[in-house]
Amino acid sequence: MSITNSPRLGVLTEERGEVDTEPAADVLPVRVPTRVPHPESTKNGRLIWSYIIPIVGFHLLLPLAFVPWLFSWTGLALIPIGNFIFCSMGIGAGYHRLLTHRGYTCPKWVEHTLAILGVCTLQDTPARWVAVHRLHHQHSDQQPDPHTPRVTWFWSHIGWLFIENRQLVGINMYERYARDILQDPFYLRLERNVLWGWIFAAHALAFYLVGMAIGWIYTGTYLGGVQFGLSILLWGVVIRTLYTWHTTWAINSITHMWGYRNYATREDSRNNVLCALATNGEGWHNNHHAQPRAAAHGHRWYEIDLTYVAIQALECVGLAKNVVRPKPLADFNEEEASERQSGTSARDAA
Numbered sequence: 001m002s003i004t005n006s007p008r009l010g011v012l013t014e015e016r017g018e019v020d021t022e023p024a025a026d027v028l029p030v031r032v033p034t035r036v037p038h039p040e041s042t043k044n045g046r047l048i049w050s051y052i053i054p055i056v057g058f059h060l061l062l063p064l065a066f067v068p069w070l071f072s073w074t075g076l077a078l079i080p081i082g083n084f085i086f087c088s089m090g091i092g093a094g095y096h097r098l099l100t101h102r103g104y105t106c107p108k109w110v111e112h113t114l115a116i117l118g119v120c121t122l123q124d125t126p127a128r129w130v131a132v133h134r135l136h137h138q139h140s141d142q143q144p145d146p147h148t149p150r151v152t153w154f155w156s157h158i159g160w161l162f163i164e165n166r167q168l169v170g171i172n173m174y175e176r177y178a179r180d181i182l183q184d185p186f187y188l189r190l191e192r193n194v195l196w197g198w199i200f201a202a203h204a205l206a207f208y209l210v211g212m213a214i215g216w217i218y219t220g221t222y223l224g225g226v227q228f229g230l231s232i233l234l235w236g237v238v239i240r241t242l243y244t245w246h247t248t249w250a251i252n253s254i255t256h257m258w259g260y261r262n263y264a265t266r267e268d269s270r271n272n273v274l275c276a277l278a279t280n281g282e283g284w285h286n287n288h289h290a291q292p293r294a295a296a297h298g299h300r301w302y303e304i305d306l307t308y309v310a311i312q313a314l315e316c317v318g319l320a321k322n323v324v325r326p327k328p329l330a331d332f333n334e335e336e337a338s339e340r341q342s343g344t345s346a347r348d349a350a
């Protein structure tokens with residue numbers, strides 16, 4: 001292992017305090033990550049019980065998955081279906097590729113529908129999600145990235161949600177990183193009165209009631225209805241939410257640690273096959289960090305990205321326009337991407 005003598009990587013080495021292995025001619029340089037302390041703004045931060053209680057509470061319900069009375073194949077099938085509808089469309093296509101990075105445009109009613117689907121994953125409001133994610137892009141794997149695994153894997157996966165980070169609260173954060181989002185009164189309303197929490201509760205109730213009605217009709221008994229309704233609620237909402245939480249959090253943790261790199265970006269992002277399959281495309285995270293605005297996260301023919309397929313389907317029927325395509329790998333200008341990622345404004349970060 002030796003310090004690279006490439007002038008560009010030399011600068012990176014100095015700035016980031018990390019060591020690069022000598023790159024072979026056709027292999028992207030591998031960086032050995034160094035540790036980063038917890039963000040300064042979390043020092044003496046209080047515990048955020050409004051996150052801890054639901055997150056721990058949902059996990060405590062997990063053993064119910066082993067109760068045969070609460071199992072149904074329909075409920076099990078609702079995990080991949082719900083993952084695609086609520087997480088891939090709501091978070092992947094909505095919160096992330098549309099609202100955060102403006103990878104395409106669409107009519108307001110489509111945008112708001114995607115945002116509501118995202119709210120049903122219980123991953124915070126669109127404005128806050130966007131602001132945190134833009135901060136991540138701007139300072140990836142450096143201070144003050146809110147969730148870099150250079151602190152610890154646990155911190156990047158879940159720990160950062162439990163401790164108050166003063167940088168992520170207050171009007172300044174929204175002003176700087178989500179001003180464009182909050183100009184729309186729809187998103188402003190979602191911020192107020194915990195409306196987003198009520199939307200999640202309403203969708204969970206709808207799952208139960210529809211399941212109960214179907215079960216009642218199918219079995220002809222009230223108890224049969226309750227049993228099927230609870231099964232749909234458990235598998236279609238609780239376990240699906242746990243699944244989408246961990247797969248989304250894995251993008252913050254695992255895809256900044258393990259996987260391959262198509263691009264020598266300035267952070268530790270990786271393309272992780274398992275994460276990409278579990279999230280319908282979000283796991284091609286090195287591609288995404290290299291070309292954040294591109295609506296497609298799979299940049300090689302075998303990097304399957306079903307979320308992008310859905311965006312293309314919306315484009316086919318005229319509901320998505322100005323879809324940003326990735327530059328071919330061969331044409332990729334790394335300097336340009338580096339400048340974009342180290343910019344100072346939310347738009348630069350996006």
Ligand SMILES: [Zn+2]
Nearest residue numbers: 136140269285
């Ligand atoms: Zn990242």
Ligand SMILES: [Zn+2]
Nearest residue numbers: 100133137292
């Ligand atoms: Zn992003």
